Amino acid sequence: MPTPTKKLVTWRVFPSTWVSLLLAVMLFPAGLFLPGWWGWENGPIENTQVVILIAGAILSWLVARQNYDDRQFRNLWLWSILVWLLMAGRELSWGRVFFDPVSTGPEGPMFPSIRAVWYGQYVYPILTVVFIVTLIGLWRNFNWANMKQRLSIPAIDGILLIVAAIASQLIFERNLILVLHPYSQVLEEWSELMVYWCMISMAFVIGFKKEDLS
Helix, strand or coil: CCCCCCCCEECCCCHHHHHHHHHHHCHHHHHHHCCHHHHCCCCHHHHHHHHHHHHHHHHHHHHHHHCCCCHHHHHHHHHHHHHHHHHHHHHCHHHHHHCCCCEEECCEEECCCHHHCCCHHHHHHHHHHHHHHHHHHHHHHCCHHHHHHHCCEEHHHHHHHHHHHHHHHHHHCCCCCHHHHHHHHHHHHHHHHHHHHHHHHHHHHHHHCCCCCC
């Protein structure tokens, strides 16, 4: 019997996709009713983002273990661990949030600049090396013919990810909707939270769903 192939894109709603939809529905209620300090740097929403990103790194490791028999696919997931960790490091401002704030204003605490911390001069050179090495590792193990047989991208998560990324970086961060300006910090951080969760959902479906998704 021939092995069923997976569709490159699936419209199925997975349990993790329901969470993505819930986060989308809650975007404006959260932005309008949560206290503003929830959206501050090192606040509850940003810390939740870090937890999700670390969970993504763990998920990638688990998927790599499950696919030990396919070296290229396994290595892609192993290299993606660094991608998750880099994003988590960015949300932690490369460790600046672990230092005492130098001031606190209407938009929350201001932490020391990266140049003011003792390891600051090493951060960007190290990040540059890690970024380049990660790209090389991903590129060397990417095989589109192999990926087509394994990928089944959940379309709803993908669409929500794109919409949330646009809303976060191009609308809320730049305060393009003036009436939402008082709520922009929470809306921006919640949108980023959506982006990261949608990535988790997509990684879960791509990594663990092996049956026919047609």
